[in-house]
Amino acid sequence: MKRSPVQSSNVAAIGYDPYTETLEVEFRPNREGLSPVWRYAPVPRALFADLFGEGASVGAGVATLRMNADVRAVHVDDVAPTAHEEPAAEDPFAGALADLPDGDDAAALDPIDDEDDA
Secondary structure (H helix, E strand, O other): OOOOOHHHHHHEEEEEEEOOEEEEEEEEEOOOOEEEEEEEEEEHHHHHHHHHOOOOHHHHHHHHHOOOOOOOOEEEEOOOOOOOOOOOOOOOOOOOOOOOOOOOHHHHHHHHHHHHHH
C-alpha cells in the first residue's frame, strides 16, 4: 500500500485503501532504527474522514483506532525508514474519498455479486 508522509511526532506516513477499508501506519523509527508498520481494519470511509480529515491530529486518530474494539490492528513489519518527502501544508488525503460512490452506487464496488449465487 502506498503511504503518504504526514506531519506528526510519532507517525511518519499513512496509507488508506477505501475499497478494503484498510489503513496502514508507518511510525517514526524506533531505537533499533526501524519503522514499525501497522495495518488497521476495518476503517470505514466515514471514520477515516473523521479521524484524519483536514486539521485533525494524526497521532490522536491512530490512538482512537487503537482503542476501538471494532478495529483490528496487525503488526505488518519493521522496515527501514522510508525517505518520505516533507508533507505538503494541505491535507494529502483531501481528495482521497471524493471520487468514491456513496449509498446505492457503492454496491458497484463490491467484488462479490450475490445475484449469481441464486
